[in-house]
Amino acid sequence: MTLNVEFNNVSVDYKKFSALHDITCRLEGGKIYGLIGRNGAGKSTLLSLLASYREPTGGNLRVAGEDPFENTSIMAQVSFIYEFDYSDESEKVKGMLEAASRYRPHFDIDYAMELVERFNLPLDKPIKNLSNGMQSSLNVTLGLADRSPITIFDEAYLGMDAPTREIFYKEVLEDHARHPRTMILSTHLVSEMDYLFEEVIMIHKGKLLLHKPYDELIERGASITGASLQVDEFVRNLTQLNNQQLGDTKSVMVYGDLSEEKRDEAKKKGLDVGPVSLQDLFIHLTSEEV
Numbered sequence: 001m002t003l004n005v006e007f008n009n010v011s012v013d014y015k016k017f018s019a020l021h022d023i024t025c026r027l028e029g030g031k032i033y034g035l036i037g038r039n040g041a042g043k044s045t046l047l048s049l050l051a052s053y054r055e056p057t058g059g060n061l062r063v064a065g066e067d068p069f070e071n072t073s074i075m076a077q078v079s080f081i082y083e084f085d086y087s088d089e090s091e092k093v094k095g096m097l098e099a100a101s102r103y104r105p106h107f108d109i110d111y112a113m114e115l116v117e118r119f120n121l122p123l124d125k126p127i128k129n130l131s132n133g134m135q136s137s138l139n140v141t142l143g144l145a146d147r148s149p150i151t152i153f154d155e156a157y158l159g160m161d162a163p164t165r166e167i168f169y170k171e172v173l174e175d176h177a178r179h180p181r182t183m184i185l186s187t188h189l190v191s192e193m194d195y196l197f198e199e200v201i202m203i204h205k206g207k208l209l210l211h212k213p214y215d216e217l218i219e220r221g222a223s224i225t226g227a228s229l230q231v232d233e234f235v236r237n238l239t240q241l242n243n244q245q246l247g248d249t250k251s252v253m254v255y256g257d258l259s260e261e262k263r264d265e266a267k268k269k270g271l272d273v274g275p276v277s278l279q280d281l282f283i284h285l286t287s288e289e290v
């Protein structure tokens with residue numbers, strides 16, 4: 001089952017502070033979305049709306065056409081996984097997974113047990129005694145095995161070491177292929193996780209900066225390198241995100257519609273047109289100087 005999500009002119013104010021402003025975007029069901037933004041951009045606030053933790057102060061949100069707030073049938077379709085404080089949790093791993101399989105409608109206990117093995121989690125240890133990384137592995141196990149039509153991972157992998165994160169990424173791709181559903185991955189590990197994203201949502205200072213398919217977004221970025229004067233002339237009417245100069249050689253990162261003709265023109269002028277990573281686009285699109 002896949003569910004569509006719509007944010008219609010959504011705003012969230014915390015007293016006088018505007019955390020989200022006029023967000024309009026539609027998430028088609030069944031895709032993997034990367035949600036990126038700088039610290040304090042409003043990512044967790046946006047996700048908490050989807051998880052029914054709060055209502056917008058302006059606009060509205062629809063999941064499968066319904067308002068999710070205090071809507072038990074929609075809440076059962078959404079998993080919200082975030083860094084949770086387990087310092088008082090004396091339940092054991094096994095007990096927590098069994099409880100999830102009793103209460104969550106799509107939970108697959110067999111898959112949860114497979115993940116426990118993959119992540120080397122001890123079934124009989126109280127959760128409060130697990131290391132930080134193991135608690136994160138338990139969190140993502142709960143999120144993956146829940147198989148909810150909308151699964152949100154809000155920086156839930158922070159304590160995990162690099163090999164463990166690789167296991168998680170592999171499971172995201174494989175289980176999403178087996179059971180297509182909407183997954184939203186909020187992360188600061190952009191260069192490490194970008195290959196997972198089908199679409200990218202970038203928010204900046206509470207506003208939607210862009211929402212695009214990953215491939216389309218990457219195609220809009222390019223680095224133009226060559227002799228300074230030639231590069232300057234070529235990029236004059238393009239949006240410039242960053243430039244670097246080394247002697248007479250200059251490299252400028254541009255963003256926008258770079259047509260085939262424009263790319264051919266660059267080649268004819270002896271300029272090199274190189275790719276730009278999502279991480280670089282993110283850094284420079286959200287830089288204070290842009």
Ligand SMILES: Nc1ncnc2c1ncn2[C@@H]1O[C@H](COP(=O)(O)OP(=O)(O)OP(=O)(O)O)[C@@H](O)[C@H]1O
Pocket residue numbers: 014017019037038039040041042043044045046
């Ligand atoms: N309960 C609250 N009361 C007042 N302000 C809040 C509250 N929760 C969040 N904020 C503010 O709203 C803004 C957005 O916070 P949010 O946690 O959504 O950002 P984020 O993008 O998830 O950040 P990070 O990447 O640092 O986790 C921040 O300026 C934050 O200080």
